[in-house]
Amino acid sequence: MSLVTPNTSKIDRLAELTATHESSSGNSLWREAWGRLRRSKAGVIGAVVIAVFVVLAVVGPWFAPHNPAAQIWRDEVLINKGEFVGPRGENWFGLDHLGRDQFSRFLVGARQTLLVGVVSMLIGLVIGAIIGGVSGAAATLGGRNGKRFDTFVMRVTDIMLALPSLLLAVSIAAVLGQSLTTVMIAVGVVQIPIFARLLRGSMLAQGNKEYVLAARSLGIRKRRIVMTNILPNSLSPVIVQATLSLATAIIEAAALSYLGLGSPDQSAPEWGAMLTQAQRFFDNAPMMSVYPAVGIIITALGFTLLGEAMREALDPKLRG
Amino acid sequence: MLRLVIRRLLQLIPTLLGLSVLLFLWLNRLPGGPASAILGERATEEKKAAINKLLGLDQPVYVQYWRFLKRMVQGDLGTSIQTGQPVWDEFTLRFPATVELSLMAILIAIVVGIPLGYLAARRRGGWLDITAVSVSLVGICIPVFFLALILKGIFAVKLGLLPSYGRLETGINATEVTGLAMLDGLLTGEFDATWDAFRHLILPSVTLASIPLVVIVRMTRASVLEVLGEDYVRTAESKGLEARVVRGRHVLRNALLPVVTAVGLLTGALLSGAVLTESVFSFEGIGKFLYDAIGGRDYPVLVGFIMLITIVFVLINLLVDLAYSIIDPRVRVN
Numbered sequence: 001m002s003l004v005t006p007n008t009s010k011i012d013r014l015a016e017l018t019a020t021h022e023s024s025s026g027n028s029l030w031r032e033a034w035g036r037l038r039r040s041k042a043g044v045i046g047a048v049v050i051a052v053f054v055v056l057a058v059v060g061p062w063f064a065p066h067n068p069a070a071q072i073w074r075d076e077v078l079i080n081k082g083e084f085v086g087p088r089g090e091n092w093f094g095l096d097h098l099g100r101d102q103f104s105r106f107l108v109g110a111r112q113t114l115l116v117g118v119v120s121m122l123i124g125l126v127i128g129a130i131i132g133g134v135s136g137a138a139a140t141l142g143g144r145n146g147k148r149f150d151t152f153v154m155r156v157t158d159i160m161l162a163l164p165s166l167l168l169a170v171s172i173a174a175v176l177g178q179s180l181t182t183v184m185i186a187v188g189v190v191q192i193p194i195f196a197r198l199l200r201g202s203m204l205a206q207g208n209k210e211y212v213l214a215a216r217s218l219g220i221r222k223r224r225i226v227m228t229n230i231l232p233n234s235l236s237p238v239i240v241q242a243t244l245s246l247a248t249a250i251i252e253a254a255a256l257s258y259l260g261l262g263s264p265d266q267s268a269p270e271w272g273a274m275l276t277q278a279q280r281f282f283d284n285a286p287m288m289s290v291y292p293a294v295g296i297i298i299t300a301l302g303f304t305l306l307g308e309a310m311r312e313a314l315d316p317k318l319r320g
Numbered sequence: 321m322l323r324l325v326i327r328r329l330l331q332l333i334p335t336l337l338g339l340s341v342l343l344f345l346w347l348n349r350l351p352g353g354p355a356s357a358i359l360g361e362r363a364t365e366e367k368k369a370a371i372n373k374l375l376g377l378d379q380p381v382y383v384q385y386w387r388f389l390k391r392m393v394q395g396d397l398g399t400s401i402q403t404g405q406p407v408w409d410e411f412t413l414r415f416p417a418t419v420e421l422s423l424m425a426i427l428i429a430i431v432v433g434i435p436l437g438y439l440a441a442r443r444r445g446g447w448l449d450i451t452a453v454s455v456s457l458v459g460i461c462i463p464v465f466f467l468a469l470i471l472k473g474i475f476a477v478k479l480g481l482l483p484s485y486g487r488l489e490t491g492i493n494a495t496e497v498t499g500l501a502m503l504d505g506l507l508t509g510e511f512d513a514t515w516d517a518f519r520h521l522i523l524p525s526v527t528l529a530s531i532p533l534v535v536i537v538r539m540t541r542a543s544v545l546e547v548l549g550e551d552y553v554r555t556a557e558s559k560g561l562e563a564r565v566v567r568g569r570h571v572l573r574n575a576l577l578p579v580v581t582a583v584g585l586l587t588g589a590l591l592s593g594a595v596l597t598e599s600v601f602s603f604e605g606i607g608k609f610l611y612d613a614i615g616g617r618d619y620p621v622l623v624g625f626i627m628l629i630t631i632v633f634v635l636i637n638l639l640v641d642l643a644y645s646i647i648d649p650r651v652r653v654n
Contacts, residue, residue: 155338159339165589166596251461251463255465259596259611286473301457304461
C-alpha cells in the first residue's frame with residue numbers, strides 16, 4: 001500500500017483508535033452506568049418524581065380549574081377576616097389571602113418553577129462549560145501560554161467562588177432589577193464557576209491518560225484531540241452536576257424571592273414567590289405555606305436523588 | 321508551613337485587587353444610587369447632585385477607585401452612608417454576632433454530624449443509616465428560610481419556649497467585652513445574660529446548622545465507607561488490634577480528612593445561610609446588615625463588607641489547610 005500517504009494512514013489509525021476506544025470503554029461505560037442507574041432505587045424514585053413534576057408543569061396549567069390571578073372569592077375572605085378558607089370541593093387547596101384559588105396557582109407555579117430551574121441551570125452549564133472547556137483545553141494542550149491562561153481563568157473563578165453564592169446572586173439581582181429573568185440570571189451566574197471548575201478538572205484528569213498521549217504522538221491536531229477524545233470523556237461529572245443544580249437553582253430562586261428580589265408579577269408566581277407571600281400568614285394559615293414548600297422540597301429531592309444515583313452509577317470505582 | 325502561610329497571604333493581594341475592581345464596576349452599574357436612597361425617590365436633581373458631590377460620586381469611576389485604594393492602603397474603609405459610622409466600626413460591631421451564630425451552627429453540625437455519619441456507615445443499610453441519609457437529603461432540599469419559619473412557628477409562637485428574634489432580651493443589661501454575648505456573660509459573671517444569649521441563639525443556630533450538618537453527615541458516611549474497605553483496615557483487624565484502636569486510629573483519622581476540608585469550604589455557604597437566618601430572626605449580624613446595605617445602596621458598606629468577608633474566608637481556609645497538615649502527616653512531607 002505504497003499509494004497511501006502518511007497523512008491518511010494517520011487518520012485511519014486515529015479512527016481505529018477512537019473506534020476501539022469508544023466500543024471498549026466509551027460506549028460500554030455509558031451502558032454499564034445506565035444499567036446500574038436502572039437498578040438503583042433512589043435513581044428510579046428520583047426519575048419518577050421528576051417525570052410527575054415535568055408533566056404537572058407542562059400540562060398542569062391547562063387543567064387549572066380557575067384563573068390563578070383572579071380574586072374570585074375576595075369577598076368571602078374579607079368577611080372571614082383573616083380566617084383562611086381551607087381545602088373544599090371547589091378549591092382543592094383552599095384560598096389564599098386575596099381570595100384566589102390556591103390549587104390553580106400551584107399548577108401555574110409548577111411551570112414557572114420548572115422554567116426558572118431549567119433556564120438558570122442552562123445559563124450556568126453553557127457559560128461554565130465554555131469557560132471550563134477552553135481553560136481545560138489550554139491547560140492540557142496549550143503549552144506554557146495555555147497554562148498561564150488557565151491559571152488566570154481559575155483565579156477569576158476563585159474570586160467568584162470566594163463570594164458567598166447568595167450574596168453574588170443578590171448583587172446581580174440588585175443590578176438587573178426585579179423580574180423572573182433576573183432571578184434566572186442571578187441563580188445561573190452563581191453556577192458558572194462550579195461548572196467551569198468541574199469540566200476543567202475533569203479534562204485535566206483525562207489529559208494525562210494514555211490514549212491522549214497516543215493521539216498526540218500520532219500527530220493528530222490538538223483541537224481534534226480535545227473535541228473527539230478529551231471532551232466526551234470529561235462530561236459525566238458535568239451531567240451529574242447539571243441534575244443536582246436543578247435542585248439548588250429552585251431553592252436559590254426561592255431564597256431570592258424571600259429576600260424581595262423575585263418577580264413582582266403576582267399573576268404567575270413560581271413556588272418560591274408563593275411561599276414568600278404565604279409565610280407572612282404562617283401563624284394563621286400554615287397550609288398556605290405548606291403547598292408551595294412541599295412542592296419545592298419534593299421536586300428538589302427528585303433532582304437530588306437522580307443526580308446522586310447518576311454519580312454513583314458513573315463512579316469508576318464501583319464498576320464491576 | 322511558614323512558606324505556605326506567606327504564599328497564601330501574598331495571594332490575597334491580587335485576589336482583593338481583582339475583587340475590588342469587580343465590585344466597583346458592579347456598583348457603578350447599580351440603578352438608583354445612594355442619593356435617592358437617602359433623599360427618597362422624589363428628591364430634586366440639584367439635591368441629589370449635592371449629595372453625590374459630597375460623597376465624591378460625581379467623579380469618574382477610576383478617580384473614585386483610586387481614592388478608594390489610597391484610603392484602603394491606609395486602613396480606612398470609608399463611612400457608611402446609612403448610619404454615618406465608619407465601615408470598619410460597623411463591621412466589628414456586627415461581626416461577633418455572626419461569628420457566634422456560625423460557630424454555634426458549625427459546632428452543632430460537627431457534634432451531631434460526625435457521629436451520625438460514622439454510625440450510619442458502620443451499620444450500612446440499617447435503620448439509622450436510612451434515616452440519616454433520608455433526613456440529610458430532605459435537609460438539602462428544604463429552603464433555609466422555610467425551615468427557620470417552621471422552627472419559629474413551633475418553638476417560639478406555638479410553644480412559647482424560645483425567643484424568636486434578637487440577640488438579647490431588652491431588659492437585660494449586658495457588659496460588652498468581646499462582643500460574643502455568651503462569652504461576655506461568663507467573663508463578667510452575668511450568668512443571666514449568658515443564659516439569655518444562649519436561648520436567643522438556639523433557633524437561629526439550629527436553622528443555620530442544617531446546611532453544614534447535611535454536608536458533614538454525607539461526607540463522613542461516604543468517607544468512612546471508603547476507608548472501611550481499605551486494605552490497611554483489614555490488616556489492622558487481622559493482626560488482632562483492638563476494635564477501638566482500629567476505629568480510632570485507622571478508620572476515623574483517615575476518614576475525617578476530607579470532612580475537615582469540607583468544613584472549611586462550608587464557610588461561604590454558612591455566610592449565605594447567615595443572610596437568610598439573620599433576617600428571619602432579626603439577628604443583628606453582618607448578613608442582615610449587608611442585606612440592608614444592598615437595599616440602601618450603601619456603597620462603602622457593600623465594598624468594605626464583601627472585601628472583609630473575603631479576607632475572613634481566605635484566612636479560614638488557610639487555617640483549615642494548616643489543621644489538615646497537623647492531622648495528616650503525609651501532607652507535611654509534601
